[in-house]
Amino acid sequence: DGGITQSPKYLFRKEGQNVTLSCEQNLNHDAMYWYRQDPGQGLRLIYYSQIVNDFQKGDIAEGYSVSREKKESFPLTVTSAQKNPTAFYLCASSGEMNTEAFFGQGTRLTVV
Amino acid sequence: GQQLNQSPQSMFIQEGEDVSMNCTSSSIFNTWLWYKQDPGEGPVLLIALYKAGELTSNGRLTAQFGITRKDSFLNISASIPSDVGIYFCAGQLMRNFVFGPGTRLSVLP
Numbered sequence: 622d623g624g625i626t627q628s629p630k631y632l633f634r635k636e637g638q639n640v641t642l643s644c645e646q647n648l649n650h651d652a653m654y655w656y657r658q659d660p661g662q663g664l665r666l667i668y669y670s671q672i673v674n675d676f677q678k679g680d681i682a683e684g685y686s687v688s689r690e691k692k693e694s695f696p697l698t699v700t701s702a703q704k705n706p707t708a709f710y711l712c713a714s715s716g717e718m719n720t721e722a723f724f725g726q727g728t729r730l731t732v733v
Numbered sequence: 734g735q736q737l738n739q740s741p742q743s744m745f746i747q748e749g750e751d752v753s754m755n756c757t758s759s760s761i762f763n764t765w766l767w768y769k770q771d772p773g774e775g776p777v778l779l780i781a782l783y784k785a786g787e788l789t790s791n792g793r794l795t796a797q798f799g800i801t802r803k804d805s806f807l808n809i810s811a812s813i814p815s816d817v818g819i820y821f822c823a824g825q826l827m828r829n830f831v832f833g834p835g836t837r838l839s840v841l842p
Contacts, residue, residue, distance in 0.1 A: 625775075627775075652828060654830070656832075661834075662834060663737075663821065663832045663833055663834040663835060664776075664821070664832040666829070666830075669828075669829065671828055709773075711775055711776070713830075715828075715830075719825065719827075719828045720763070720764045720781065720783065720825055721764070721766060721778060721781050721825075722766070722778075722823070722825075722830050723778060724768075724775035724776050724777070725775050726774055726775045727773070727774065727775045729773070
C-alpha cells in the first residue's frame with residue numbers, strides 16, 4: 622500500500638534527552654513536511670523539504686532538527702533545546718504539483 | 734505565519750441534520766483542501782478544490798472554492814455518527830500549506 626508511515630505511535634522522553642521521530646513515504650513525493658499539533662489548535666509548520674539534501678525552517682523550528690538524505694525519509698529530531706516538546710507530531714508529503722498534502726498517522730510525544 | 738479563520742469552532746448537531754462550515758483568509762490560495770481528523774490519528778483528505786468557483790462533491794460532502802480565492806465552505810448532508818471529528822481547511826500557495834484551527838463536530842443520536 623502506498624502511504625506515509627510514522628513511528629513510533631507513542632514516544633516518551635525524559636527531560637534533557639533528544640529523540641528522533643521517523644517518517645517514511647513510498648508515494649515517490651518530492652516534498653515532505655513536519656507539523657506540530659497542540660490540543661485545540663491547528664497545525665504549525667516545523668520544517669519542510671522540497672528535495673533531497675535540502676530543507677527549510679518553518680514557523681516554529683527552534684529546538685528541532687531534520688535531515689533529508691533519501692527521498693523516502695524525513696526524520697525529525699526533537700532536541701533538549703525544545704522547551705515544551707509534548708505534542709502530537711504529524712508528517713506529510715506532497716507530490717509534483719504540491720497541490721495536496723497527505724499525512725501519516727502521527728506520533729504523540731510526551732515528556733516525563 | 735499566515736492564518737486561516739475557520740467557523741464555527743465547534744458544533745453539536747442531531748443525526749440526520751445537514752452541516753455547514755467555512756474558512757476565510759486574507760490571502761489568495763491556489764488550492765483549497767478539506768481534511769477530517771479522528772482522535773489520535775492523522776488528517777485524511779476529503780476534498781481538494783483547484784480553481785475559483787469550483788463546486789465538488791464526495792458522497793455526502795460538498796465543498797466550494799470561493800470566487801475571490803480567499804474562502805471555501807464545506808457542507809455535510811444527512812450527518813451520521815461517524816462524521817464526528819475535527820474538520821480542517823487548508824490553503825495551498827507556492828509550495829506550502831496553511832491550515833485553519835479546525836471545526837469540532839459532534840453528532841448526537
